[in-house]
Amino acid sequence: MLSSTREIAPSCIENVEELIERQEKALAQLETKRAIVKDLIAKGRTLLENPEYAMQVTKQKYVY
Numbered sequence: 900m901l902s903s904t905r906e907i908a909p910s911c912i913e914n915v916e917e918l919i920e921r922q923e924k925a926l927a928q929l930e931t932k933r934a935i936v937k938d939l940i941a942k943g944r945t946l947l948e949n950p951e952y953a954m955q956v957t958k959q960k961y962v963y
Contacts, residue, residue, distance in 0.1 A: 946952060
């Protein structure tokens with residue numbers, strides 16, 4: 900997700916409202932992905948602590 904900033908004249912309420920709506924949508928998208936990202940981080944930490952576990956998972960993944 901790319902982020903951008905721009906100058907908004909305080910006198911232009913429509914622009915401010917539009918920017919607030921966009922930021923709220925972006926925040927909602929991030930919130931929906933929070934659990935997924937936290938789960939991936941936890942799995943990564945587990946793999947770092949147990950390198951042999953990573954090898955077992957890899958072998959199981961490719962065994963049919």
